[in-house]
Amino acid sequence: MLRPRFEDEEEVYIPEIEVDESGFNVHDRIPHSNAGVALGWSALEQQMFDMLLLNRFAADDQELLDETARTISRLVETFEAHEIARIMAVAMMSFQLAAAEDKSFEDEYNKYREYIKKHPEDLEEI
Numbered sequence: 379m380l381r382p383r384f385e386d387e388e389e390v391y392i393p394e395i396e397v398d399e400s401g402f403n404v405h406d407r408i409p410h411s412n413a414g415v416a417l418g419w420s421a422l423e424q425q426m427f428d429m430l431l432l433n434r435f436a437a438d439d440q441e442l443l444d445e446t447a448r449t450i451s452r453l454v455e456t457f458e459a460h461e462i463a464r465i466m467a468v469a470m471m472s473f474q475l476a477a478a479e480d481k482s483f484e485d486e487y488n489k490y491r492e493y494i495k496k497h498p499e500d501l502e503e504i
Contacts, residue, residue: 414427430443430446430447430450431443453465468483469483
C-alpha cells in the first residue's frame with residue numbers, strides 16, 4: 379500500500395483524538411506525518427507518536443520532547459504495565475489535588491517522607 383507523503387505544511391502532523399463507538403481513535407490509524415510515512419510506521423506506532431506529540435509545546439521544544447521520551451523509556455524499562463497504569467492514575471489525581479485542594483503532589487509526598495523519617499513505625503507495609 380502506497381502511503382501519502384505530505385508536502386503542505388498545513389497538512390502535516392496535527393493529531394486529533396476522537397472517541398467513537400469503536401473506541402479510541404487517532405486520525406484514520408495511518409501515518410499522518412512525513413516522518414511516519416518515511417519510516418513506514420504501523421498504525422500502533424503512529425498512534426503512539428500522535429499521543430507523544432499531541433502536546434504542541436513538546437513538539438516545539440526539542441529538550442522537553444527528549445525528556446518526555448527518556449521518561450517513557452525509563453518507565454517501560456523499569457515497571458510492568460499495571461504499575462505504569464497505577465503511576466499514570468496517581469499523576470492524574472495529582473492534577474485533581476492541585477485543582478480541588480490547591481496542593482501539590484510533590485509537597486504532600488515530601489511531607490509524607492518527613493513524617494515517616496520521624497515515625498518509621500507508621501511506614502505502610504508493602
